[in-house]
Ligand SMILES: Nc1ncnc2c1ncn2[C@@H]1O[C@H](COP(=O)(O)OP(=O)(O)O)[C@@H](O)[C@H]1O
């Protein structure tokens with residue numbers, strides 16, 4: 035169960051910087067997620083850890099061993115890193131049956147035939163695909179293909195398992211099942227797992243640790259709740275959360291009315307409001323914003339109420355668990371709760387906690 | 397700096413793709429780029445033995461050859477007449493094939509012509525046959541007393557044919573037109589199939605009439621494909637050797653490729669280099685225009701549409717008339733030439749249709765009353781020798797080209813150095829720009845004498861093999877590149893993660909997945925090697941004859957029946973191969989139109 039330490043890692047292709055100066059520590063035995071929008075360099079980062087791509091600068095250490103450092107000229111090839119990678123496309127070999135796919139790596143390790151068969155059998159059982167053993171990948175569903183890809187990788191007992199968007203090709207019900215499966219495998223094998231995804235739901239529900247990546251740079255690391263409750267940048271705040279956080283632009287009347295007097299450079303501060311942290315009421319309260327309901331949308335278990343702030347027409351979306359009593363065009367008052375309110379400076383960085391503290395004490 | 401070099405070395409050692417790519421690049425520069433550069437150079441350097449004329453030392457710069465071709469008393473005869481002939485033949489054949497082919501393509505794809513499914517395969521047959529099959533059939537039918545030897549059928553039946561019909565430009569144009577029509581059908585029909593029928597329906601909804609739709613919507617959308625087909629046929633016709641060679645001699649009709657051949661056979665290497673350079677230039681310019689236009693095609697993105705609901709237009713009253721015309725074309729371009737050739741090999745005296753005149757002697761006879769070739773073709777050791785040469789040279793070259801093409805595709809897809817991918821693509825595409833006979837001349841000049849560790853290869857089968865491999869590279873590397881691009885890299889990286897080395901990945905992953913594409917490419921190369929002649933005619937000597945050059949040699953010696961029999965065998969092999977591919981990979985004739 036090695037730890038992975040990534041230090042100032044960069045990768046540039048001919049025309050693009052895919053990964054910039056990423057430093058990240060993946061704790062031994064953790065289930066870490068690298069989360070970011072598509073094209074932000076997640077796959078590139080994963081491939082560098084796997085050894086399929088050489089870094090342009092920086093270092094990677096796996097379990098204390100330096101595996102990639104262009105300055106020293108160190109590069110450990112993928113098969114010597116003790117790392118397994120499950121590709122986003124699964125990359126099953128179409129001309130081999132499920133068994134042959136799983137056996138391939140074991141053959142390369144020159145395992146004798148009986149040990150190989152036993153190991154293959156065990157992997158198929160673990161992933162519950164025994165009955166698919168003799169099928170070709172073309173005749174498997176997406177979920178089954180993924181299990182085969184996992185079995186193929188886990189058969190070699192890698193100490194680190196890398197997964198590229200493991201759930202994104204599956205439909206909703208399969209995603210739930212696979213999610214449980216991955217969690218079980220993590221418990222059972224105790225491997226260090228790193229997976230990348232653009233899907234916050236996947237990240238929040240699976241990972242013990244999350245690193246948010248944007249344009250090749252790490253924005254924030256931490257647990258799911260840390261990242262949601264205390265986003266360090268406006269990007270993180272906006273990227274995570276559904277429906278997304280409401281942004282009151284710096285200098286707008288709505289933002290100004292929420293930032294206490296006396297805070298320096300008030301008109302430079304952007305306010306983010308989590309939708310579930312905005313209470314709607316038909317009565318005015320201190321610090322509330324008057325607004326007009328524009329739409330009420332049921333989403334199954336909860337409701338979304340869309341409003342427009344009266345002062346400047348900025349849209350604010352609220353979610354409630356109980357059926358709202360409001361109708362479109364109705365004037366209402368929005369009461370932001372302090373724990374769902376985040377302030378960002380002009381550089382997009384989170385301001386220290388003092389504004390909300392200030393508001394609590396005032 | 398030191399560090400840079402050491403990481404360079406490190407990458408070469410760790411990444412066999414780079415080593416492989418550099419080896420391939422060196423191979424193709426030697427085999428393809430070097431000969432072409434050398435022939436261009438030869439046009440401007442004094443050739444051995446020419447010192448008196450060029451007034452320059454061997455190997456020194458001279459403008460003698462160019463001047464002689466372009467601005468001497470002889471220019472008209474030795475250069476401008478062949479150039480004119482070449483251009484007229486190429487323009488007329490490409491233009492007529494284009495017009496007839498476009499009409500046929502429309503009828504096959506968009507009308508209710510009877511039996512159009514059958515015709516869309518049957519009308520392609522002329523393209524699978526070696527083109528000079530038709531020339532031999534033509535000579536058999538129309539030969540007159542201008543050329544000695546046995547009479548043509550028309551003459552035997554009492555009709556003396558005029559020279560302009562029997563030889564020279566007119567029959568050359570007709571034959572090349574018949575040969576290219578299938579190609580035009582393939583390209584234009586393919587484009588027509590992909591034109592989104594909804595475009596036309598949209599015009600119809602706006603109230604456009606049928607002819608207006610055809611003229612204002614369909615034709616403009618098709619224009620890039622049609623022009624491109626025309627240019628490709630033109631470029632191919634420029635380098636065509638066999639037909640003008642067979643039909644031109646009696647009336648001193650020469651095209652540039654024939655002049656090139658004659659210059660080489662009379663040891664005028666300098667003049668040969670000039671002809672080759674001109675042919676090459678025309679080819680490069682034409683294909684340059686084509687590439688430039690293909691870029692334009694992207695403006696017509698709808699051509700790539702799904703081709704939904706292509707409507708068929710009723711031909712109404714003209715239906716059976718047009719059916720008759722198409723059937724006639726089939727008879728003229730397939731049945732007539734093949735039947736003529738078959739009959740010609742079965743008749744003692746040409747054109748006499750009496751029962752006692754029929755014989756199998758030309759196939760299996762013994763002690764015939766001729767000077768050479770005293771036994772029937774099937775009993776002649778020369779025939780089997782040539783057949784064996786054809787099979788092994790075309791077979792080995794096709795295998796080698798197919799595998800090299802796959803390797804090129806591999807390096808292009810995987811090389812971490814872009815310049816390596818780009819230059820490999822470029823150099824393997826080069827022979828496409830160079831007509832076969834000019835390329836053969838270039839190869840000949842490179843390998844006629846020993847160079848470095850490579851001995852003189854002229855007179856050995858190796859020179860044919862190397863030339864054929866190089867000539868097939870544009871096609872096979874395209875196949876390799878597109879197959880590898882479709883394969884993607886994950887499949888291979890997955891094996892790499894498990895420690896499979898490059899050779900193991902090739903053997904266990906890439907080859908098994910791509911074996912279908914590889915087999916098709918090899919088979920297509922093989923057919924084109926079996927029926928190709930312009931590439932070999934300069935390179936083969938009697939002991940290394942392949943079927944095609946053997947047959948032409950028989951024509952030269954006046955053994956028409958034997959030559960026809962050999963060409964029939966070649967045709968049969970080519971047809972069998974084409975149908976094998978048809979079964980193997982569906983209708984892929986479209987891919988097989990290399991030279
Ligand atoms: N082999 C490559 N060559 C050039 N650019 C690449 C290559 N691989 C990735 N990129 C570029 O790097 C950026 C990040 O890509 P990737 O890591 O695949 O993103 P993600 O997985 O987050 O969607 C993209 O802009 C992509 O175009």
Ligand SMILES: [Mg+2]
Nearest residue numbers: 073076077122
């Ligand atoms: Mg990705």
